[in-house]
Amino acid sequence: MVIANLISADTCEKYYYKLLVEHCKEFLGKNKRLLEKGIGNVIESDSNTVKHAIMRMKTGKAAGPGDIPMELINSGSQKLLEIITILLNKIINGEKVPEKRKVAIITSIHKKGDKRKCENYGGISATSTFSRIYG
Numbered sequence: 001m002v003i004a005n006l007i008s009a010d011t012c013e014k015y016y017y018k019l020l021v022e023h024c025k026e027f028l029g030k031n032k033r034l035l036e037k038g039i040g041n042v043i044e045s046d047s048n049t050v051k052h053a054i055m056r057m058k059t060g061k062a063a064g065p066g067d068i069p070m071e072l073i074n075s076g077s078q079k080l081l082e083i084i085t086i087l088l089n090k091i092i093n094g095e096k097v098p099e100k101r102k103v104a105i106i107t108s109i110h111k112k113g114d115k116r117k118c119e120n121y122g123g124i125s126a127t128s129t130f131s132r133i134y135g
Helices: 009-020 022-027 030-036 047-056 070-074 078-092 129-133
Strands: 104-110 121-127
Touching (some): 047 070, 047 078, 047 129, 070 129
């Protein structure tokens, strides 16, 4: 991928890696460390809370990885809501998030200045619909 034929894909990849991974290391694995130390209680959401959160989410947005639009989840059955609630409770309480749900599609948009510098671009990320529900 080349942005405006001026920046190589390798340059962009290194820039975003540094921005999104190296600068955020302090946040990685925080939940796991708290649970290992026995800090915190089990948190449990009920299906009404999850339904309310789903209903408040914007529709008409890119579905992201997985291609499941929010409109499909909004119109889902009570059984779907119960399954989503179970999954969210597991994740909130430290279960491993599936790797597929950690993926985001990042698109760069030029904001200002020299188009040959990565720092003059802003990133927009599309995450999976399910990952947007649990935050």
